[in-house]
Amino acid sequence: MRIVRLANFVTVHTGGLRTALRELxxxxxAAGHEAVLVVPGxxxxxxxxxxxxxxxxPSAPLPRTGGYRVLAGRRELIKLLDGLEPDRIEVSDRTTLRWTGDWARxxxxxxxxxSHESLAGLLGVWGMPKRDALADRFNRRTAEAFDTIVCTTAFAAEEFRRIGVxxxxxxxxxxDLDLFNPGAMDAAVRSRYARPDELLLVYCSRLSAAKRPELAVDTVAALRNGKVPAVLVMAGDGTRRTALAYRGARLPVRFAGHISERPAVAALLASADVVLSPGPVxxxxxxxxxxxxxGTPVVVNEQSALPEVVGDGGVSVPGTAEAFADAVSRLMERPRLERRAAARAQAERYGWPESVEGFLRAHEAIPEPATGPLAGLIRPAVPSTSYVDGVPCPRRIAATEEKPREAGADEAGAARYA
Incomplete structure (x- = not known):
């Protein structure tokens, strides 16, 4: 089966989305399907x-977005999709690419x-009035355009559930439980940022308004006001970098920038005492x-989906500097081995093989199990046959058919987009 995936807003700094696309x-x-990813660049x-x-x-960057690009050429993308002849399409953008659902049908x-984000939550961050009504209208149209809507948490799914999708x-x-493991701890990495008597906090995400990175800076300020010798490393980049530098000018805040090497990210996370995730959406x-x-415990914003992910691996608190600072102190009161073991045990509940299996079931590429942890996870979707004006529209390629690429396809494509 050929699964063509379309994604926008993918840059070298979009760690989470890039990771999810790569692992899926x-x-x-590995499951024997042909995966094709189409992104702007x-x-x-x-x-x-x-x-x-x-x-x-090729696509021009969007102004004032930190380098984000979108697949804006609809005619060119249609030609590409027609040439790829997918059995399935998987779209990771519900705004500019919603029309591809109609193309597929x-x-x-x-x-x-x-759905990689909460639309209602983002509208709230942007200060939009009547955000729920706007989100409901947009989400209803999105659900009508696609055969299946996938959300990764109950938090993300809630805005679709309330309109009865x-x-x-x-x-x-x-x-990746092998790459990210307690053994990645590196004394040299830790000593680069903190002294032995200092508490090392890490923020690892995009420096954008939706992530609320300023709350991480304010948490360090609150801890130090309470005589806790905390330092903060901000791993990531984005439009808020300059403002954050001013905010933390008199605080021990180190900006590591975007770290592209994943082993280096693992070393930093494993060497921290606590990781902060202040984003509310x-x-x-x-x-x-x-x-x-x-093996590093986390403090997360209770308004987000993270409380249902972190379990005993961290603490969920309101999005204030005082609450985050208090949570850090409470975590550090727990025995070191206990808090690190709890964090690792919680992460071990989430493996990529299980996630891939769930996505393939949502694609109806493999049958749903009658029993086991994934039983009932995938709800029945609409019938496989699509209809246009009430007329059944059969698929052009059988799911088991493998269609070889034509010779010279790369050269032809390059010429078309040169």
Whole structure:
């Protein structure tokens, strides 16, 4: 089966989304399917990678977004999709790519939209009035456009449930439990940022308003006001970098920037005492899960989806500096081995193989189990046959058919987008 995945807002700084796309693609390939990922970028490219074929279409960056790009050329994307002849499409953007659900329906291709954020939550962060009404209207149209809507937590699914979306599925994401493990702790990394008598806190996420990175800075200030010798490392980059530097000018806040090497990320997370996740609209929080996999407890915003993910691996509190500082202190009162073991045990509940299996069931690529942990996870979706104006529209390619790429396809594509 050929699964074509479309994603926007993917940059070198979008760690969580890039990780999810990569791990799902690898899982699809390992399960015997053909994974194709289409993303925007600076220039055209077509590469075969461990996550399958990755096609990059040229796109200009959106102003004031920190380098985000979108697949804006609808005519070119339609030509590409028609040429790829997918059996399934999986879309990770419910705004500019919602039209691809209609494209798939007209061609008899099953479609899935993956909701990586809470629209109502984002509208709230942006200060939009009547955010729930706006989100409901938009989400209803999205659910009508796609055969299946996938959310990774109950928090993310809630805004679809309240409008009675019938084609809703919950599938948790996963974590690389081998790469992110307590053994990744590195004394040299720790000593680079903190003295032996200092408490090392880490914020690992994009420096954008929706993530509330200023709360991490304010937490350090609250701790130090309480005579706790805490220091903070901010691993990530984004539009808030300059403002945060001013905010933490008199505090021990170190900006590590975006860390591209995943082993280096694991070393930093494993070497921290506590990881802070202050974002109020996080719908899963892969960096938080990676921290727990490294044996590092976390403090998260109780308004987000993270309380249902962290369990005993951390503490969920209101989004204030005082509450976060108090939670850090409470975690540090627990015996070190106990708090680190609890964090690792919680992370071990989330593996990528189980997540891949859940996504493939949502794609109807494998049958739903009658028993076991995944039983009942995937709700029945709409019938496989799509209809246009009441007329059944059969799929053009059988699910078991493998169609080879035409010779010279890469060269032709490059010429088209040069």
């Amino acid at each position: 693609g690898r899982g699809y390939q 600076r220039r055209y490219s077509d590469k075969v990678t461990t996550q399958g074929r990755v096609i990059t279409l 007209r061609r008899g291709v099953r479609s899935m939209m993956v 019938p084609n809703l599925v919950e599938v948790p994401l996963g974590v 996080e719908t899963f929080g892969l960096a938080t899960l990676e921290a727990m996999a490294c």
